[in-house]
Amino acid sequence: MTVSAPGSRTEIEEGAAFTPRFDAQGLIACIAVDAGDGRVLMMAHMNAESLALTLKTGQAWYWSRSRGELWHKGATSGQVQTVVSMRVDCDQDTLLITVNVGGDGGCCHTGRRDCFYRTVSVDPRTGLASLETAR
Amino acid sequence: MTVSAPGSRTEIEEGAAFTPRFDAQGLIACIAVDAGDGRVLMMAHMNAESLALTLKTGQAWYWSRSRGELWHKGATSGQVQTVVSMRVDCDQDTLLITVNVGGDGGCCHTGRRDCFYRTVSVDPRTGLASLETAR
Numbered sequence: 005m006t007v008s009a010p011g012s013r014t015e016i017e018e019g020a021a022f023t024p025r026f027d028a029q030g031l032i033a034c035i036a037v038d039a040g041d042g043r044v045l046m047m048a049h050m051n052a053e054s055l056a057l058t059l060k061t062g063q064a065w066y067w068s069r070s071r072g073e074l075w076h077k078g079a080t081s082g083q084v085q086t087v088v089s090m091r092v093d094c095d096q097d098t099l100l101i102t103v104n105v106g107g108d109g110g111c112c113h114t115g116r117r118d119c120f121y122r123t124v125s126v127d128p129r130t131g132l133a134s135l136e137t138a139r
Numbered sequence: 140m141t142v143s144a145p146g147s148r149t150e151i152e153e154g155a156a157f158t159p160r161f162d163a164q165g166l167i168a169c170i171a172v173d174a175g176d177g178r179v180l181m182m183a184h185m186n187a188e189s190l191a192l193t194l195k196t197g198q199a200w201y202w203s204r205s206r207g208e209l210w211h212k213g214a215t216s217g218q219v220q221t222v223v224s225m226r227v228d229c230d231q232d233t234l235l236i237t238v239n240v241g242g243d244g245g246c247c248h249t250g251r252r253d254c255f256y257r258t259v260s261v262d263p264r265t266g267l268a269s270l271e272t273a274r
Contacts, residue, residue: 017249022259022268035170035179042177044170047233059261059268091273093254094247098182100255112229114152119228120235124157126194133157133194138226 010096017094025097026052031067034099036111038118039088042102045111045118048075050099062087064103082107145231152229160232161187166202169234171246173253174223177237180246180253183210185234197222199238217242 010016010023024032031049038045050058054065054074064085068075078084085103092099105111112119122135145151145158159167166184173180185193189200189209199220203210213219220238227234240246247254257270 020270022270033168033182035182037179044172044179044235047168047170047182047228059259089273090259091255092257092259092270093182094249094251094256095254098254099259100179114229116229119230119233120226121229122227124194124225124227124234135155135157135227138224 016096022092023096024052024055024092024099025095027097029069031069032097032099034064034066034101036064036085037100037102039102039104043118044120045103045105047119048077055099058087058101059090064101078106081110083110085111151231157227158231159187159190159227159234160230162232164204166204167232167234169199169201169236171199171220172235172237174237174239178253179255180238180240182254183212190234193222193236194225199236213241216245218245220246 010025011019015021016023026032030051033047034050035047036045037043048066049069051067054067057065064077064087066075066077084106086106088102088104090099090101110117121138123138124133125136126133145160146154150156151158161167165186168182169185170182171180172178183201184204186202189202192200199212199222201210201212219241223237223239225234225236245252256273258273259268260271261268
């Protein structure tokens with residue numbers, strides 16, 4: 005994969021050149037959505053190498069910030085994410101991939117299908133925010 | 140809104156305490172999804188103040204990294220995002236809000252309904268990645 009450096013704002017927003025804007029740590033955020041029902045599964049990060057591997061292999065590769073290493077999603081769990089499409093947002097600092105999930109169809113390391121399994125609620129009297137299981 | 144500092148990994152992943160993990164810049168990523176059809180609209184960031192305002196007012200407030208200021212989404216465009224639900228992911232470093240969008244129902248500053256209007260494609264012969272209008 006060959007990508008160019010970001011150009012002007014108009015080029016970034018309206019151009020046909022893919023110029024991902026990695027942050028100071030060399031990472032770009034990537035949202036993974038289930039191609040089947042559109043559910044948001046997870047959000048993780050890619051560096052240039054994992055992005056290139058994702059585009060080359062058609063499977064999602066991330067950069068694990070906690071482990072500090074390339075992360076072939078599903079390599080051990082079988083929950084490989086086969087990329088159906090990859091989109092980029094207006095300012096090219098966020099990716100959105102739609103994926104078909106292998107294995108048991110799950111995504112989260114806690115065993116849930118996706119990572120967003122808790123809802124934030126705020127008690128209007130106390131102002132205290134707490135979490136409830138979303139489903 | 141009152142939140143606590145993050146605890147152990149088990150508390151973060153399985154507990155009922157909302158302990159958002161802001162990054163070194165004091166920000167947490169927030170994905171906004173249309174409550175009507177589940178489409179991913181945008182990804183932006185919140186700091187503690189904008190998160191508190193979001194929970195207090197029921198409308199999405201972000202932190203604009205480019206402008207370095209609080210950003211009441213839709214304050215000028217009318218595209219206010221009324222929050223239907225807020226979820227947090229397993230390690231509490233990403234938020235997911237479902238929203239009803241005011242005004243013309245759009246979200247992106249370029250005039251599109253959402254920010255992910257271009258698909259990344261790679262020419263298998265040249266390895267060159269380019270963008271196509273997604274829809």
